Amino acid sequence: MSTQLKTTMDWIKGRVKETAYFHSEHMVRYLTQRLFSIEEIESVLLDGKILEIHSHPLRNDCYLILGYSYNKPIHVMCTKDKNGNLIILYAYLPANPTWKDEKTRTQSKGQTMDGNLKKCFFCNSExxxxxxxxxxxxxxxxxxxxxxxxxxxxxxxxxxxxxxxxxxxxxxxxxxxxxxxxxxxxxxxxxx
Ligand SMILES: [Zn+2]
Structure with a gap:
């Protein structure tokens, strides 16, 4: 991991240890539907690694974190907002057809420009x-x-x-x- 990634990951861990972070409404929905527990999400962020950085012209960088809860891989997307807050945006269990394994994306089927929505805004999946x-x-x-x-x-x-x-x-x-x-x-x- 590069120094910058390590600094970012250390910052995320620090925020989680102090319970100084925010959930998006998506995350609250997942938590109330019991798709994930707060402990699982926190353990991913405390022990995880940055798998991808998603840059966006209008927003700060988003970090896709890979971590494990009892050997179950979980992806958590989070960001540092303009005021320096950690926002946990969403989480999911990496699976086909988007992920070959928890570290590797499958080849995209290709995006057609026929006006239909093909890719998820949040996670870029089908x-x-x-x-x-x-x-x-x-x-x-x-x-x-x-x-x-x-x-x-x-x-x-x-x-x-x-x-x-x-x-x-x-x-x-x-x-x-x-x-x-x-x-x-x-x-x-x-x-x-
Ligand atoms: Zn999605």
């Missing part, structure tokens, strides 16, 4: 089309559940993407109050 059974969110105290939304699912980190057309249809249904359900749970069928 996106496959799915239908989300229940797409839910809270708004002003009400729980909105939209059934059967067409979406793109990242095969690696689980991030979902929804087209502008589908988003417009969802918003229109909400504005038309085209729902069933009662009390604070409003159920919308995407189709129809």
């Amino acid at each position: 996106i496959e089309p799915i239908t989300v059974g229940n797409f839910d969110f809270r708004w002003e105290g009400d729980l909105y559940v939209i059934k059967g939304v067409p979406a793109g699912l990242c095969v690696q980190c689980g991030e979902k993407y929804i087209s502008a057309d589908a988003s417009k249809k969802i918003v229109a249904k909400i504005e038309q109050e085209d729902f069933t359900g009662k009390d604070e749970v409003l159920i919308f069928e995407y189709k129809g």
